[in-house]
Amino acid sequence: MVDLSQYLPILLFLFIALGLSALFVFLPMGVSRLTGAHNPDAEKLSEYECGFPAFEDPRSQFDVRFYLIAILFIVFDLEAAFLFPWAVSLDLTGWPGWITMMIFLGELAVGLAYAWKVGALEWD
């Protein structure tokens, strides 16, 4: 049975950290209204574009390679997540565990080689 009592401080920490950061965001908003610093106008609230009105919608097209990187990341990060339990129990699983994981890593290395070959990792 897993001892979950060690995780309770993390939960409490989450609440305190959230409260602290929310305080940091919202308290200055209140303070600036009291001190008179809060003085918005249309120009000030427009988005930053080097001093002229924006030409087009900022959320325009972006390079598909960012998307490809994200897809590849899912594969390899999941792989790393699989490796964690294997790494702590290497002494228990012995050679069969090691060989199995090497086959799995080999498959992913093939995946990486394929992504490399089709140019998913090219940026120029």
Next chain:
Amino acid sequence: MTDFFQNTLGMSYEFAWFTATIAGILLIALPLMLAVAMIIYVDRKVWAAIALRRGPNVVGPFGLLQSFADGLKVFLQETIIPSAANKGLFLIAPIVTFTVALLAWAVIPFGPEAVLADINIGLLYVLAISSLGVYGVVVSGWASNSKYPFFSAMRAAAQMISYEVSIGFILICVILYAGSSNLNTIIVAQIGHGFGLVNAFAFNLLLFPMWVMFLISSLAETARAPFDLTEAESELVAGYQTEYSSMSFALFWLGEYANVLLMAALNAILFFGGWLPPLNIDLIPWFDIPGFIWLFAKIFFFFFVFSWVKATVPRFRYDQLMRLGWKVFLPLSLAFVVLTSGWLMLTRYG
């Protein structure tokens, strides 16, 4: 600490535990914020010294209070929420960034007993929490509804997740050697690891390259120079924080520096023995010095290395950054997982 509240102050166990935990959390969070303020000052002083300038030297003795003056100024400023922004998300982004930056410190051991949550998956927790940091960046870039933040958020997200992959494999190598992902166990496993003399995993032929890669990856992961493409000021103004002002802007800075400190701490804990003294000989009473002093000294050293790099190394291009992450670090760290585990199977478990 629970004992202290229970026995000295006569509280019930539950209440004593609760008080002790809250005190522990505040003992981490508040000094961390103080440390971030001071470390920003150190950062500026180091760059200044390398560029033969004086750096901040007006506010307080030697300019020590500069960060606090900046903080007060920023606190009193107006919070500008652009009219085109998604207001909810716009305000949530700095909260996420800072919360996540604080939260990772819950498992960092400051001494044999001085750890808030001594969980057995400590390293996995750190990896998971540092992955969450991407959300603050992406959400801020998207919610700003402005060009520069949007491009910067794209770059930052791709950069952070790219290097996270190789960081994951590097951590696996350390876990393989320590046989556990509990951070305290990893530190204890380093006693006399290098030639029976040095308390560090870095003095190991298989782990030394991993440490070099981890140091470079931690620069990339925290978007420090030479990988600070997310806020390359000549291209992207101030990156994903362009539209932010007042304390919401400062929270990104605080979060960023808290992450830099965390990465320095991880370098110290995973490869340089954390709270252990550097050498495993008791000639001078090393072991009587409290562990957290060693840890802080090591964190400070690595932070100095980070500032040094920032002051001297020119910025990478984005394609170079991606090539380094995917074509060099990923295959290399993958190969080292195979090598390390194979070596351990042959020598230790086989």
